[in-house]
Amino acid sequence: MNKNAGISTLKGIGEKTEKLFLKLGVATVDDLLHYYPRTYEIFGPPVPVSEVQEGHICTVSGAVFGRIQVSGTKNMQVTTLYLKDLTGTLKVIWFRMPFLRNTLGRSGPVILRGRVVRKRDGLVMEHPQIYDPAARYNEKLHSMQPVYGLTAGLTNNAIIKAVRQALESNSIPEDFLPEELETAYNFPPYEAALYEMHFPHSKETFIEARRRFVFEEFLTFVLSLRYVKESGERMKNHFTMKQQPAIDTFLQSLPYELTAAQMRVWNEIQKEMTGDYVMSRLVQGDVGSGKTIVAFLGLLLSGLNGYQGALMAPTEVLARQHYEKISGMLEHYGLPLKAELLTGSMTAKQKREAYVRIESGSSSIIIGTHALIQEKVNYRNLALVITDEQHRFGVRQREQLAGKGLTPHILVMSATPIPRTLGIILYGDLDISVINELPMNRLPIKNCVVDTGYRPKAYAFIRQQTELGRQCYVICPMVEESENLDAENVTDYSQMLQEILGPSIRVGYLHGKMKEKEKDEIMTAFGRNEIQVLVSTTVVEVGIDVPNATVIMIENAERFGLAQLHQLRGRVGRGKYQSYCIFMTASRSKETKERLEILNHSNDGFYIANEDLRLRGPGDLFGIRQSGVLDFKIADVFQDAALLQEANAAAERLLLEDPDLSQEQHRKLKDHLQKKLKDLMLETTL
Numbered sequence: 001m002n003k004n005a006g007i008s009t010l011k012g013i014g015e016k017t018e019k020l021f022l023k024l025g026v027a028t029v030d031d032l033l034h035y036y037p038r039t040y041e042i043f044g045p046p047v048p049v050s051e052v053q054e055g056h057i058c059t060v061s062g063a064v065f066g067r068i069q070v071s072g073t074k075n076m077q078v079t080t081l082y083l084k085d086l087t088g089t090l091k092v093i094w095f096r097m098p099f100l101r102n103t104l105g106r107s108g109p110v111i112l113r114g115r116v117v118r119k120r121d122g123l124v125m126e127h128p129q130i131y132d133p134a135a136r137y138n139e140k141l142h143s144m145q146p147v148y149g150l151t152a153g154l155t156n157n158a159i160i161k162a163v164r165q166a167l168e169s170n171s172i173p174e175d176f177l178p179e180e181l182e183t184a185y186n187f188p189p190y191e192a193a194l195y196e197m198h199f200p201h202s203k204e205t206f207i208e209a210r211r212r213f214v215f216e217e218f219l220t221f222v223l224s225l226r227y228v229k230e231s232g233e234r235m236k237n238h239f240t241m242k243q244q245p246a247i248d249t250f251l252q253s254l255p256y257e258l259t260a261a262q263m264r265v266w267n268e269i270q271k272e273m274t275g276d277y278v279m280s281r282l283v284q285g286d287v288g289s290g291k292t293i294v295a296f297l298g299l300l301l302s303g304l305n306g307y308q309g310a311l312m313a314p315t316e317v318l319a320r321q322h323y324e325k326i327s328g329m330l331e332h333y334g335l336p337l338k339a340e341l342l343t344g345s346m347t348a349k350q351k352r353e354a355y356v357r358i359e360s361g362s363s364s365i366i367i368g369t370h371a372l373i374q375e376k377v378n379y380r381n382l383a384l385v386i387t388d389e390q391h392r393f394g395v396r397q398r399e400q401l402a403g404k405g406l407t408p409h410i411l412v413m414s415a416t417p418i419p420r421t422l423g424i425i426l427y428g429d430l431d432i433s434v435i436n437e438l439p440m441n442r443l444p445i446k447n448c449v450v451d452t453g454y455r456p457k458a459y460a461f462i463r464q465q466t467e468l469g470r471q472c473y474v475i476c477p478m479v480e481e482s483e484n485l486d487a488e489n490v491t492d493y494s495q496m497l498q499e500i501l502g503p504s505i506r507v508g509y510l511h512g513k514m515k516e517k518e519k520d521e522i523m524t525a526f527g528r529n530e531i532q533v534l535v536s537t538t539v540v541e542v543g544i545d546v547p548n549a550t551v552i553m554i555e556n557a558e559r560f561g562l563a564q565l566h567q568l569r570g571r572v573g574r575g576k577y578q579s580y581c582i583f584m585t586a587s588r589s590k591e592t593k594e595r596l597e598i599l600n601h602s603n604d605g606f607y608i609a610n611e612d613l614r615l616r617g618p619g620d621l622f623g624i625r626q627s628g629v630l631d632f633k634i635a636d637v638f639q640d641a642a643l644l645q646e647a648n649a650a651a652e653r654l655l656l657e658d659p660d661l662s663q664e665q666h667r668k669l670k671d672h673l674q675k676k677l678k679d680l681m682l683e684t685t686l
């Protein structure tokens, strides 16, 4: 099979399904083979009926006891059976599946797998999957089943089928990893490793396979970085900029004083932008350390010198937030510059008008989402681009490949608390400035780790804070199965909370399935305190700044990575009020407690990231979501730190021996890298 064969070459994938796969970013068979599961459902062996636990998904095996009943209304028929094993009897129900009475009534022993809940009459297994114990190799009872990221209309089973077909085609495309590295690191062979990623035989074999692909991902990353760095050797600064007294006046009239760290970083930026070489700088600062004002000063400097500056935000909500703050400041302080907002939800006419103002140079600060800013805009004289760490490659591409204008200064903003040793590898192409201090007016956030029995108290506390005029966030966990369920979960939760808190407190909600415009409206209302309690999935994670919010309650805190929890917590404690973070967890495991205790005792992102690294063993391979730092597909810079260092060392050795990868044994690697670089640089995400 050709490496780049479209997935429609697989049996059973017609035009319609092909489009659905495209939505997931899967166009070719090779893409499909590397569309790794999001997680795995781990099937344990059947447990005795007497040992099933409330809230758990269990597998039980036994005989059908007595008659199978069908009751309920025509639209909601409930089928009930009792399953008996040597230890006891378990009630099992299915909804809207009356035909089971016939099929199961005739069968012998059955294996069922489903969630056990507590009902009035005791523990009940709800709507379980049914397995035939007679099947010799019961694939479904295989111990780790892949769970893929889905899109509406495409089921997990459909993806499993397609992947299986691709794997069994007997002509898997070749891999790019040089044999010398495969041997040196003792990685499993490519084809076997691919199989393990999708259908692991055991946790151990899976871990080995994953090691290979994490290494590959890091190796590609590190080598691309080298390339970018080399091709972007210190470029001359063609913009003539001077320091601007208006900026000093502005700083003096701000309601707060910049921290020493903000001042230091601003001076570094100012010096570089007015100096001899083009700036490529990363500003790293913990959540709430005040990066935005530093970015704004950069935009002021380019604007007041007669150039344009663009600020690219990862989401529309953030773009609008920045736009409103910046245009508010320009107006309030009488600064003679105009800001422009560019987002996908603007009408075609609004966008056209904005483009005209940008092209004519009448707007000098352009704020928007990445794709919009990158794709369609003709700048008059762009001198500064500010972006986030995920998109730092795309920026260079626009100016370099398209050859439009001169290479602008680049400022990359990051709140990821990467330990220094890793930072040097990951940001090798950038100079780093660190804002290592929080504004003076901050009181440390008070944390608590509690179990779900504490909920009523937490709600009472939320009520109390809103009565004091403050606002609160409640983070619902994501539902594993699909984004649709996430949405449902968030709306249900907010309804429930609205009922508990009563009509004097307005509860709003936010989730990934909402239209950008709706999200904007909710965030604007929350920003104005028209909504007091915001129930949300993790979409609030990056950059949202509502200093009046003082409580964040995180449900199922055990499901998140520490770095992500720290980001979430950073949504509060951004102003002068005492703030609180409530980590709610139903888990009683010792590891969970230990991990959450770290957050309980520290508000320092760098310390937390280091501890996260220390506590995560190689066994922690799934189940905890990291925040997708730097957008790796499966690698996790925290968890896989050791492999990142190894990949870095391997890259160094490789380049020493064969600097332009021209040797035959590196040909595939070079091809892969060239393709990857093109993707990285041409990438426009929205």
Ligand SMILES: Nc1ncnc2c1ncn2[C@@H]1O[C@H](COP(=O)(O)OP(=O)(O)OP(=O)(O)O)[C@@H](O)[C@H]1O
Binding pocket: 256, 257, 258, 259, 262, 285, 286, 287, 288, 289, 290, 291, 292, 293, 414, 415, 439, 440, 441, 542, 543, 544, 545, 547, 570, 574, 575
């Ligand atoms: N020196 C300062 N003194 C007091 N308040 C400040 C100072 N600098 C910034 N702030 C305020 O602190 C809040 C957080 O700042 P900002 O939004 O820039 O944080 P950030 O570093 O971007 O954090 P995150 O990574 O969470 O987005 C803002 O409301 C901002 O107005």
